[in-house]
Every structure is written in C-alpha cells, then in structure tokens.
C-alpha cells in the first residue's frame with residue numbers, strides 16, 4: 242500500500258507493510274532522517290527507494306530540502322514538545338523500568354545485550370528535552386529517535402538494537418577535514434607539552450607563581466594530567482573521553498599579571514569552545530562517588546581536590562553555561578556543591594545551574610570576603626572543607642526571614658558595581674543612567690516607526706553579547722539573515738559590502754559569539770514564543786532575550802477583547818518569564834499614538850498603568866524634527882527601577898557601520914593595521930588583517946577552514 246506524505250517539507254511516497262506499524266509522528270522523524278541522509282548530499286536524478294528494517298519502504302522524490310539546517314545558532318521548539326509526564330507515560334506503556342533521577346530518567350540501555358550490560362540503568366533521558374544518551378555505547382539522539390528505536394524493537398521482537406541503527410547526518414568533506422585538522426592540532430599541542438614534574442623545580446615554581454597557584458602540588462598537577470606548553474607558557478588541561486578514554490581536546494590557559502597584583506587568565510580550546518564539552522576531572526570520578534564539587538575553572542578543581550580529597554569537576558565554559566549534554570554525567574551524585582567563583586556573576590550562575598541539576602541535591606558556596614574562589618582559598622590557607630560544609634541548600638523557600646536574607650543584602654551592599662550588572666562598552670551614557678544590564682529585568686523600548694529601533698537595540702544587545710551575555714533574538718519583522726547582516730556590520734564597524742575580502746575574518750569571530758535566533762517570522766502565538774524562550778534558556782543558558790516586536794504577538798489573540806488588555810496580558814507574560822528565569826527581556830513596542838511634533842512619553846506606549854508598572858526600564862528612541870539637525874536621534878530613559886535615575890542623551894548615527902555609538906578612544910589597541918596605505922589607524926577596535934595577509938592565510942589553510950555547522954558533541958565521544 243502506497244501513501245503520499247509530506248514530511249516537514251519533503252514529499253515522500255511511502256510503501257507501508259503494515260499501515261498501523263508506526264505512528265506518523267515517529268515515522269516522520271525516521272523518514273526525515275533517511276531523506277536528509279541520502280538526498281541532501283547526493284540529490285538523485287530519479288526517485289530513490291530506501292528501506293528501514295521493519296518499517297517498510299519509502300520512495301522519496303527529489304523535492305527535498307536543499308539546505309542543511311544550522312542547528313547551532315537557531316532555536317526551534319521540538320516538533321512535538323514533551324513533558325516529563327509524557328515521557329514517563331510512554332516508557333510505562335512499553336513496560337520499561339525506569340529510575341526517576343535528578344535531571345534525567347534512567348532506563349536500561351537498548352543498545353547493549355542484556356547479559357553484557359555493565360550498569361542496569363545506563364540510558365539517560367533528559368526530563369526537559371527528551372534528548373537521550375546511552376553511557377555504555379555513547380549513542381545519543383532526540384526523543385523522537387528513541388521512540389523510533391523502541392517501536393522498531395517491539396515490532397521486530399528484539400531485546401536490543403545495534404548502536405548503528407540511528408543514522409546521523411554524514412559529515413561533509415569540509416567537516417571531516419576540519420575535524421581531522423583539529424585532532425592533529427590537539428595531538429601536536431599535547432605531545433609537545435611537558436608534565437610539570439619534568440620541569441626543573443625552580444621553573445615550575447615560577448610558573449605556579451605566575452598562575453597564582455603556589456600551593457597546588459606537583460602531585461595534584463600530575464594526578465589531573467596538567468602539562469606545560471612552553472612556547473606560550475600555558476598550562477594544558479586535557480580532555481579525555483570516549484570508551485577508550487582517548488584524548489579529545491585540550492584547553493590552554495595563560496596568565497597575565499596586572500599592576501594590581503591580580504592575575505588575568507586567557508583561555509583557548511581545541512576544538513573551539515562551542516564544541517568543547519569537557520567536564521575536567523571526570524575520569525578521576527569513581528562510579529561509587531555520590532558527592533561532587535562543581536567549579537567554574539580547572540584550577541579551582543585542582544585546589545578543591547587537593548585540599549579536600551572530594552571528587553571535583555570543572556565546567557568547560559565557566560559560569561557562562563551548563564550545557565544539558567553534560568547532565569547525564571552528573572546524575573550519579575546525590576549531593577552537588579556549586580563553588581563557581583568569587584563574584585556576583587558566579588553566585589547568580591550557581592543559582593541558575595542548580596535549577597537544571599535539581600535543587601534538592603544542590604548546595605551553593607556564597608562568594609564573599611571569607612569565601613573566595615577555591616584557588617584563592619587554598620593560597621590563603623583557608624579550610625576548604627569548612628567552606629564546603631557551610632554551603633547553603635539551593636532549594637527555594639517561598640517564605641523567608643531576614644535572617645536568611647541578611648547575607649544576600651550584605652553581598653549586594655558590598656558589591657554595588659557588580660550588582661548593577663554588565664556595563665556597555667559602546668554606550669557610556671547608558672551606563673551613567675541605567676548603571677548596567679541586569680538579569681531578570683524587563684525593558685520596554687519604543688520609538689517612532691522607522692526611527693531605527695531595531696538598528697539601535699541590535700547594537701546595544703551586540704555590545705552585551707560580546708561580553709559573554711548569552712543572547713536570543715526573536716525577530717518577527719525582519720528575517721534573521723537581514724538582522725545578522727546588521728549585527729555583523731555593527732560588529733565589524735564598517736561597510737562589509739565594500740570589503741568583502743574581510744568577510745570571513747569577521748564572520749569567524751562573529752560565529753564565536755553566544756548569539757542565537759528564534760526562527761519565527763510574522764504573527765506568532767505568545768505561548769509558542771514563550772515555550773521557545775524557555776527551551777533556549779534550558780539549552781543555552783540565555784541571559785537576554787530581545788523581542789522585536791510585541792505587535793507580532795497581538796494578531797492571534799482574541800480580537801474581541803480590548804486591544805490594550807491583550808497588550809497588558811502579553812507584557813505580564815514576559816514579566817513573569819523574566820522573573821522566573823532570571824533572564825533579561827527587552828521588548829520592542831510600537832507607540833500607540835504618534836503626533837508629529839510631540840515627543841513620545843511613557844504613556845504613548847502603554848494602555849494602562851498596570852503595564853508600565855510591569856516594566857523595570859522604559860527606553861524611548863526620540864526623533865527630533867529639528868531644522869538645524871534633521872533626523873537627529875536621542876535616547877531617553879523614562880523609567881529605571883534599579884535606582885530611579887532617568888535622563889536623555891544624543892545619538893549619532895554612522896550609516897556605514899549602522900552604529901550609534903561614539904568611537905571608543907584610548908582603549909587598548911588589539912591590533913593596529915591600516916587596511917589601506919592612507920587609512921588612519923583605528924583605536925580600541927579590532928582591525929581585520931590586510932588583503933595580502935588574508936590571501937596568505939587562505940593559501941595556508943587551503944580547503945581546511947570552510948565553516949559548516951557541526952552537530953552537538955558528547956563529552957565522552959567527542960563525535
């Protein structure tokens with residue numbers, strides 16, 4: 242029996258042996274995988290017939306999707322969002338025993354013969370996304386993949402499946418070459434680095450002083466396999482993973498001493514940081530360990546381990562994120578102590594990460610004068626065991642007394658600068674009024690139609706993103722390509738159309754930013770948008786969401802209700818989201834009325850006082866219709882809940898770079914290369930290499946560096 246199916250944009254003719262065999266939902270993910278697998282890379286001239294064991298045949302014509310989706314920077318809700326209840330129900334319906342873990346459900350692996358299973362519950366299903374990982378075989382996939390496998394097993398009456406049953410996207414030649422190049426680089430660095438125990442004692446001591454780890458012993462460095470890469474005087478931290486515990490990558494850490502006796506660290510990873518999923522210290526954890534100290538840096542893990550003897554692992558990207566792909570590796574611990582660093586940012590991150598890890602098993606070390614980072618605590622001769630014992634349970638209580646709050650209040654008073662949030666590099670005037678960009682706030686931004694709202698907010702958000710604020714864009718009006726083009730131009734601070742030879746240079750750097758886009762366009766339902774935001778917060782630890790603009794969520798609401806009531810409702814929903822997720826939401830709203838000769842006010846946006854009450858900050862892009870200065874814009878802050886300061890400052894628009902910011906003067910020069918002989922040197926801003934340099938660089942790299950999206954890697958497989 243043949244059926245014609247449209248599977249996510251792909252027309253397929255499907256021959257079904259048993260029409261009831263697979264639920265269409267499972268079938269669609271199965272078929273899509275096969276279609277993309279076979280046809281994207283080799284579009285057939287004629288329709289091709291593929292077969293999947295037990296599923297029947299299907300015939301795919303070549304009206305297939307002609308592109309491969311970039312899974313890295315776009316955020317989409319899964320085709321069928323699931324809840325933990327759905328997952329449990331489904332697993333029960335298949336008579337599979339499960340263990341309800343902290344962030345995952347644990348079931349017996351379906352990819353290992355029952356007699357050969359090392360651990361009875363080694364397949365982990367993420368309770369939030371349904372993504373699964375089998376720790377025995379390192380097979381991983383989506384919830385739909387797992388359902389397909391279970392259906393096939395049942396149909397075929399099999400006890401287990403081959404680990405190769407799931408087809409992945411095959412690597413392109415460029416991807417394969419890049420992976421091989423990275424592996425060679427890892428090997429090169431690792432083999433030319435030397436164990437610190439092999440370095441003469443006085444030199445080793447010098448290195449330790451440089452890194453401010455004088456009390457970290459040689460034995461500890463040896464135990465964790467830390468080496469020294471002499472050419473750059475960097476410490477090398479290895480990433481061992483996979484069934485064979487082979488070397489998957491390295492992190493190089495260099496230290497620079499500043500005038501204030503403080504040390505600043507710089508790190509680089511191979512593979513690059515977006516694919517570096519190493520929980521440093523994991524190979525030293527035994528299966529029986531039930532307690533762990535989670536740190537933000539490898540050096541902190543060394544300090545904790547040496548001083549306390551407790552198992553400790555370090556997050557690969559510090560306090561910036563806890564990728565869910567690492568969660569299965571932390572499931573075995575009944576108690577997790579998060580000791581992420583010494584500043585407010587680490588404290589905020591530890592509260593957010595503990596939600597992912599399961600609050601009831603987490604306790605947090607509050608940074609403070611007597612509780613610095615582990616490395617510093619060790620250097621100061623503090624008792625690390627006592628600090629860990631004094632950590633605070635993360636579980637939230639809805640009623641608290643001042644006794645419980647007094648430390649928090651003290652922390653805020655002690656660190657006023659940090660509490661004020663991340664400062665803008667390009668907008669000192671915004672810092673003066675707003676003090677900074679803080680987590681969990683709602684900013685409403687408005688301005689006349691076509692006045693440059695998107696352009697301005699794009700630069701404001703880019704500025705923060707460049708400082709490590711994980712950013713998610715919901716651009717409903719202009720598509721993501723146009724938006725990314727605006728941001729890239731602002732990032733490069735020049736008209737790239739005229740300097741296309743510099744495109745790769747800037748695009749490579751831009752790609753490294755923690756920047757994600759929702760794939761919506763046009764009218765959207767508020768619930769879908771909020772669900773997607775929630776999903777992104779879980780996956781990428783998003784700190785800032787920009788919604789451009791609210792009007793695109795109004796259309797689908799019931800229009801018989803008062804328009805302003807709908808607007809109030811939507812603003813209320815974003816407010817709640819910001820508070821619940823500690824994520825900053827910037828909401829662009831069109832003014833409700835515009836009078837040509839009058840400036841906008843807070844009342845020009847909101848339908849009722851309730852809505853203006855919900856916003857923490859209100860920003861207005863004013864467009865003055867002056868004869869002397871036509872088109873001149875200024876930014877007015879009419880509400881600032883943090884400290885009440887309001888004000889206005891002028892903005893100068895530079896059309897070539899689409900930027901509003903004043904050029905930064907007197908900052909340190911990252912690089913000083915005039916692009917043309919008569920060009921001025923640019924200060925405080927990175928400058929692309931010259932044309933000749935680029936050609937040389939390209940010749941050297943020859944075919945090696947073409948960027949293609951890579952699937953998420955598992956910490957253990959590195960695949």
Ligand SMILES: Nc1ncnc2c1ncn2[C@@H]1O[C@H](COP(=O)(O)OP(=O)(O)OP(=O)(O)O)[C@@H](O)[C@H]1O
Nearest residue numbers: 688689690691692693694695696697872874894899
């Ligand atoms: N200060 C400015 N002076 C002149 N042109 C500007 C200025 N700011 C932005 N532009 C240009 O105006 C155009 C519209 O800008 P943008 O899309 O950012 O406005 P908007 O306020 O978001 O528009 P809309 O009201 O349609 O949402 C763009 O081409 C942009 O480059």
